[in-house]
Amino acid sequence: MDDAPHSPPPADPDSPRRRMSRRLALGVSGLLGLAAVAAPAALLLDPLRRRAAPSAAARWTGLGTLDRFPIDGPPQAVILSEDQTDAWLSRPNVPVGHVLVRRTAADAFTVHSGVCPHLGCSVAFDAAGSRFRCPCHRSSFALSGDLTPNPDGAPNPSPRGLDPLEWRVRDGRLEVRWVRFQTGTPDRVPAA
Amino acid sequence: MPDSRPPSRLRALGDAVDLRIGHRAMIASAADHPVPGGARFAYVFGSALLFAFALQAITGVALATAYSPSVTDAWASVHHIQHHLTLGWLVRGIHHFGSSAMVVLCVLHMTQVFFFGAYRPPREANWWLGVVMLLLVLGFGLTGYLLPWDQKGYWATQVAMSITAGTPGGEHLQALLQGGPQTGNLTLTRFYAIHVLLLPATLIALIVGHVALFRRHGLTPSPAAEPATLTAKSEPFWPYQWLRDAVFALIVFGILIALVVLVGASLEAPADPAGAYEARPEWYFLFLFQLLRIFEGPLLIVGTVVIPGLAMLFLMAVPLLDKKGRGWPAAKVAVPFVLLIGGAAALTVAAMSTDRADQGFLEGREAADQAAAEAHTLAEAGGVDASGRIVLQAGLHLFREKGCVSCHAREVEGDDHAPLLAGYATEARLDRFLKAPDHADFFGKTPLREQMDPFTGPDADRAALVAWLTSLSGVEPSSPDLIKRGLAIFDEGGCTDCHNDPRVDVGGEGWELDATGPDLRGFQSYEWVRALVRNAGHPSFFGGALDTEDGVMPAYPDLSADSLDLLVRWLLAGAPGAD
Numbered sequence: 001m002d003d004a005p006h007s008p009p010p011a012d013p014d015s016p017r018r019r020m021s022r023r024l025a026l027g028v029s030g031l032l033g034l035a036a037v038a039a040p041a042a043l044l045l046d047p048l049r050r051r052a053a054p055s056a057a058a059r060w061t062g063l064g065t066l067d068r069f070p071i072d073g074p075p076q077a078v079i080l081s082e083d084q085t086d087a088w089l090s091r092p093n094v095p096v097g098h099v100l101v102r103r104t105a106a107d108a109f110t111v112h113s114g115v116c117p118h119l120g121c122s123v124a125f126d127a128a129g130s131r132f133r134c135p136c137h138r139s140s141f142a143l144s145g146d147l148t149p150n151p152d153g154a155p156n157p158s159p160r161g162l163d164p165l166e167w168r169v170r171d172g173r174l175e176v177r178w179v180r181f182q183t184g185t186p187d188r189v190p191a192a
Numbered sequence: 193m194p195d196s197r198p199p200s201r202l203r204a205l206g207d208a209v210d211l212r213i214g215h216r217a218m219i220a221s222a223a224d225h226p227v228p229g230g231a232r233f234a235y236v237f238g239s240a241l242l243f244a245f246a247l248q249a250i251t252g253v254a255l256a257t258a259y260s261p262s263v264t265d266a267w268a269s270v271h272h273i274q275h276h277l278t279l280g281w282l283v284r285g286i287h288h289f290g291s292s293a294m295v296v297l298c299v300l301h302m303t304q305v306f307f308f309g310a311y312r313p314p315r316e317a318n319w320w321l322g323v324v325m326l327l328l329v330l331g332f333g334l335t336g337y338l339l340p341w342d343q344k345g346y347w348a349t350q351v352a353m354s355i356t357a358g359t360p361g362g363e364h365l366q367a368l369l370q371g372g373p374q375t376g377n378l379t380l381t382r383f384y385a386i387h388v389l390l391l392p393a394t395l396i397a398l399i400v401g402h403v404a405l406f407r408r409h410g411l412t413p414s415p416a417a418e419p420a421t422l423t424a425k426s427e428p429f430w431p432y433q434w435l436r437d438a439v440f441a442l443i444v445f446g447i448l449i450a451l452v453v454l455v456g457a458s459l460e461a462p463a464d465p466a467g468a469y470e471a472r473p474e475w476y477f478l479f480l481f482q483l484l485r486i487f488e489g490p491l492l493i494v495g496t497v498v499i500p501g502l503a504m505l506f507l508m509a510v511p512l513l514d515k516k517g518r519g520w521p522a523a524k525v526a527v528p529f530v531l532l533i534g535g536a537a538a539l540t541v542a543a544m545s546t547d548r549a550d551q552g553f554l555e556g557r558e559a560a561d562q563a564a565a566e567a568h569t570l571a572e573a574g575g576v577d578a579s580g581r582i583v584l585q586a587g588l589h590l591f592r593e594k595g596c597v598s599c600h601a602r603e604v605e606g607d608d609h610a611p612l613l614a615g616y617a618t619e620a621r622l623d624r625f626l627k628a629p630d631h632a633d634f635f636g637k638t639p640l641r642e643q644m645d646p647f648t649g650p651d652a653d654r655a656a657l658v659a660w661l662t663s664l665s666g667v668e669p670s671s672p673d674l675i676k677r678g679l680a681i682f683d684e685g686g687c688t689d690c691h692n693d694p695r696v697d698v699g700g701e702g703w704e705l706d707a708t709g710p711d712l713r714g715f716q717s718y719e720w721v722r723a724l725v726r727n728a729g730h731p732s733f734f735g736g737a738l739d740t741e742d743g744v745m746p747a748y749p750d751l752s753a754d755s756l757d758l759l760v761r762w763l764l765a766g767a768p769g770a771d
Contacts, residue, residue: 018431018432021431021432021435022430022431024431024435025430025431025434025435025438026431028435028438028439028442029434029438031442032243032438032441032442032445035442035445036243036246036247036250036445037250039251039254039279039282039283039286040250040251040253040254040283041254042278042279043254043255043257043258043273043277043278043279043280043283044254044257045278046277046278046280049278085575087258087269087272088260088265088268088269088271088272088276088576089265089268089575089576089577089578090574090575090576090577090583091577091578
């Protein structure tokens with residue numbers, strides 16, 4: 001160590017009293033530091049304890065009566081809303097996403113999530129090309145949901161086709177089980 | 193300092209850093225800073241203040257990650273911190289009592305350095321900095337307790353704003369602090385910005401200056417000590433004084449934790465500008481509050497401006513007034529200083545004992561505690577909506593304000609009362625009702641007495657009937673078999689003598705307009721209850737039976753859709769607080 005400008009009369013740096021005081025000072029300070037940050041750290045790490053409610057994936061959501069979907073008509077985008085509890089706030093009817101619905105026969109539908117499997121943008125129907133396209137990075141999907149090349153040959157960045165969703169018909173209404181999947185992966189894994 | 197340890201990578205790294213920033217000299221200079229006369233517990237208050245401020249900063253950052261400064265969200269977000277986030281109650285509790293610790297430590301620190309004469313040349317500037325910092329600490333308290341937007345913070349701020357407006361030119365200051373003509377969103381955002389940005393930045397800058405001046409001038413030892421002994425017994429700051437500082441900080445922390453665990457930071461009911469409330473500021477402002485009790489009417493300004501202003505002026509003037517040069521403070525500053533601190537303490541005690549003897553205050557306090565508990569319970573049960581309303585509390589308040597409670601309660605005047613609503617729409621209540629419809633809790637005290645026969649079958653059959661009736665509201669049946677059985681009992685048990693079959697459409701074959709029992713289609717669903725509250729005397733509900741001159745359960749055509757919605761949601765949640 002350099003000579004301090006205000007050097008006090010020398011207490012022997014290695015006297016037992018000084019050594020003991022130093023150990024105690026370090027110990028108490030360490031304890032104090034830990035105590036001061038422990039609870040705030042626990043609060044900041046709280047999100048790691050939270051997982052999406054599994055019931056959200058299991059719920060059936062109504063998309064509308066069947067006559068809303070003409071057989072072999074153009075695909076329709078239907079916005080899904082649910083009652084949400086967002087931290088401290090309960091909000092009814094919050095839009096949570098949209099699905100792309102196509103009716104191929106009286107009792108046959110294809111229902112895809114409108115979330116692009118590439119990076120999560122919003123996929124829309126492109127009437128001109130008769131396909132689904134994502135405006136962000138030019139992902140391109142056939143009406144079946146499979147990957148399809150862009151008409152101008154631009155690369156299709158999506159690692160997989162659109163995500164199909166489970167559907168059923170109940171009391172003359174089409175219902176879907178809304179699931180969000182992880183994006184950017186070739187495999188279809190439900191998001192936590 | 194010679195070092196006999198073998199060179200290590202860590203040491204090499206230390207050397208490299210030291211070459212560039214010279215931290216070792218800085219640390220050594222701070223560590224070896226001499227404590228004249230040796231380390232003492234009398235010197236611990238300054239560093240304890242630093243520790244308390246660091247604690248406020250750390251807990252404050254954590255709280256800020258979960259707090260939302262808007263009139264609709266503030267209370268709910270603080271409630272969320274307090275009751276749902278990991279250790280949120282502890283973090284908020286430390287922050288809450290930490291503010292009191294700051295004030296107490298400020299007073300202790302100021303008193304200690306005052307009596308040791310640390311305001312004397314050349315340390316006047318540091319005394320002045322300290323006085324300004326005391327004001328900043330009070331500013332933290334003032335802006336902080338509004339933030340939860342609960343009754344206490346709201347009303348205390350209302351009073352503070354009125355005091356501000358009452359001072360000369362104060363209405364402009366009030367508008368600036370408040371962000372507009374009323375206490376509202378802009379008040380919260382402005383107080384929040386002041387509390388988490390402006391005040392911390394200012395205080396940190398002043399702390400840097402305060403500590404730098406302290407390092408420059410050194411510690412002021414007790415005036416009683418002999419100069420020769422002071423030099424002879426001098427010790428370096430590290431580790432001797434540091435150890436005492438750390439031990440005291442640990443004691444402060446322990447007291448804070450004890451207060452959080454034993455008392456807890458309160459969160460009162462959400463701010464209600466229309467409600468009555470016994471406004472009291474935080475305890476460390478009670479001496480000002482008490483001054484207002486003493487100086488009323490035209491003298492108010494003496495309590496709000498003159499006396500506090502003179503007190504501040506005196507504190508700032510202390511270094512100029514005492515010309516004694518050394519030793520204990522001169523009587524002309526010591527006496528006013530003791531009077532000032534003692535006076536503030538006496539006023540605080542007076543304020544507290546006045547309140548303790550005031551029946552009206554105690555009752556108001558009890559009501560506020562009940563409201564706080566009710567707000568908490570109902571927020572847990574039904575959440576807070578985007579308007580910032582505790583949904584079930586809004587329903588309960590409508591139940592009380594719209595006069596429902598004047599009939600739907602046991603203690604109404606006269607012998608008759610309407611059915612009690614506690615547990616409404618629950619299976620347990622329905623079960624009790626079917627067993628004894630004429631019980632005083634149900635139809636017993638109403639014109640509907642003896643209109644509905646009790647269900648006398650076995651308990652299991654009644655349970656099946658309850659399950660089926662409950663399923664009519666559209667909830668997913670838990671046991672389809674039970675429901676089938678319930679439906680069979682309904683068909684065979686003579687229920688259709690009075691009730692229309694809920695499977696028959698209105699006007700369909702077998703449907704009777706004049707059925708005396710309520711229409712059970714959608715029984716106790718949202719829509720069904722909504723229609724019932726709107727007009728219970730409608731033919732599809734209690735029709736003729738309620739169609740009396742007495743106006744039993746009147747129709748409510750003027751109830752707004754929003755109010756109706758809140759009432760129905762409250763009823764469907766089991767009407768909490770109805771009894």
